[in-house]
Amino acid sequence: MSTHAAAQAHAGHDQHGSGHDHHAHSSWWRTYVFSTDHKTIGIQYTITALCFLAFGFGLMLIMRWQLAYPSDPIPLIGGLLGKSLVESGVLTGQGYNALGAMHGTIMVFMAIVPLAVGGFGNYVVPLMVGAQDMAFPRLNMASYWVFLPGGLIMLASFFMPGGPAASGWTSYPPLSNIATMGQTAWLIGMIFLITSSLLGSVNFIVTIVQLRAPGLSMFRLPFFVWAQFVTAFLLLLAFPPLEAAGVLQLMDRVAGTSFFMPQGLVVSQKLHEAVGGGSPLLWQHLFWFLAHPEVYVLILPALGIVSEVIAANTRKPLWGYKSLVYAALFLGFMSFIVWAHHMFMTGMGTTLSTFFQITTMIISIPSVIVLTALIISYHGASIRYSVPMLFATAFLPMFAIGGLTGLPLGLTASDIHLHDTYYVIGHFHYVVAPGTIFAMFAGIYHWFPKVTGRMMNRTLGLIHFWFSFIFINGVFMPMFFMGMAGALRRQYDPEAQLHAETVQGLSRMVSYSAWCLAAVQIPFVINFFRSIWSGQPASQNPWQATTLEWAAPSPPPHGNFAQVPTVHCGPYEYSVPGERRDFCPQFEAREA
Secondary structure: OOHHHHHHHHHHHHHHOOOHHHHHOOOHHHHHHOOOOHHHHHHHHHHHHHHHHHHHHHHHHHHHHHHHOOOOOOOOOHHHOOOOOEEOOEEOHHHHHHHHHHHHHHHHHHHHHHHHHHHHHHHHHHHHHOOOOOOOHHHHHHHHHHHHHHHHHHHHHHHOOOOEOOOOOOOOOOOHHHOOHHHHHHHHHHHHHHHHHHHHHHHHHHHHHHOOOOOOOHHHOOHHHHHHHHHHHHHHHHHHHHHHHHHHHHHHHHOOOOOOOOOOOEEOOEEOOOOOOOOHHHHHHHHHHHHHHHHHHHHHHHHHHHHHHHHHHHOOOOOOHHHHHHHHHHHHHHHHHOHHHHOHHHOOOHHHHHHHHHHHHHHHHHHHHHHHHHHHOOOOOOOOOOHHHHHHHHHHHHHHHHHHHHHHHHOHHHHHHHOOEHHHHHHHHHHHHHHHHHHHHHHHHHHHHHHHOEEOOHHHHHHHHHHHHHHHHHHHHHHHHHHHOOOEOOOOOHHHOOOHHHHHHHHHHHHHHHHHHHHOOHHHHHHHHHHHHHOEEOOOOOOOOOOHHHHOOOOOOOOOOOOOOOOOOOOOOEOOOOOOOOEOOOOOOOOO
């Protein structure tokens, strides 16, 4: 089916099956709760993911208190956390492990990925390709209503005997196989979350391939759509091994199997009875086969958001658009053959470790291409430093720091010394915190007028950006020095660290910065909710951007467009010589 025919068929389906009239007479529950409209589902994902993000951030703040003041009761909430986490208001070692495991799980699987893909992807991709909805609206609704119970099951583990999962966000056996009931809830919740991502990924691929507007060839797609397209393939191909592994580990816990339990294991001075000789390393292979592509599931949508913001605010085309696309495709392919660089400490042979060192160095090349192209896009530009542009600009050096500090971890010789230290925490978080989360903020400020028809307050936005930029570097930059000094992550007693006095001084600096970072999110929350009702009204295209979502009214109605738009040019036709304006939208034919 041609893209034109597919778009027309989809438009006809909308008018006869789920179009404007049908939507207008739907109940409140069908319109706002169990909705099949991609925009409502995108908003549901966004709000839910932001709530999970705040909760996961809160867990980290509690952990930072323990690391800054290890013997002092946690103020305000210490008595509310339960005996499984605290004693006399002081976080226990088991409690610290539990908060660490849940912080990582929540931030990756329940916050950033649902926000980047479920939120931004669901809302923006159909608008950008000129579709009236996702290809499978009911499947789209199902993906959210599988995601939400999965997250709630995870959170319910806090109220179970023994507390939540405490085996790390990686759930390594054999520890995870003999852990408390919370680990079972972790596995069940993870199966729900993975299923949600699989349902969504199929929908994205079919929508982008089949429902593009007339004239919208693949190389006229905005880079954001390409990023979501590659991300959907990563989810579709990498998540099934982890879902299978999760089911197998669940069977180890509840059905007495031993897929990951070795024989001869002594637990609490008793020989653990295992049916057969399971392999803990098998779990690591299955987990990291997902979890390294997962890094690019986090970063590719962020790169897509940043590219849209940069193009709109530099008023010139993205430099090397095709290079960006080919780099994203190559990045997606290579992400499947680097997973074992997380496993150098398992004692793999030199031949195998050399192979994974080489592929890890190779995968840095497309990342450098994307970063270089975005930076060169600033050259000769008339830059408009809006709030989303500030976040997008800050993303570039933060992501670069995250990438460069990852290179020593891809080499066996240096990784052996840095593995399981704070250096790894600093590296990973520079990619996903001042990196990906800054890109998410850029996207929220950029598309907020499209979603609500109102602008966010610039002054509050500037306060949010500058203080966040300062304090987030205060959180993660000291971790590199702590790691090189030998400070181990996952160790709840800072006094047991190597060079404890030096490390403790940096650790307190990190904690103060983290608490200040939490405080400066308050202007964002106020700005977000106040602007929904009383923000300055926005025009249909307030940034004077060129991509198709700006052809729809703000906010778009059910069905998005009065008629399917026709695409006349590429996605970044800015400052074209001879044109009367400095932007040529894809949806407007040029004057002869």
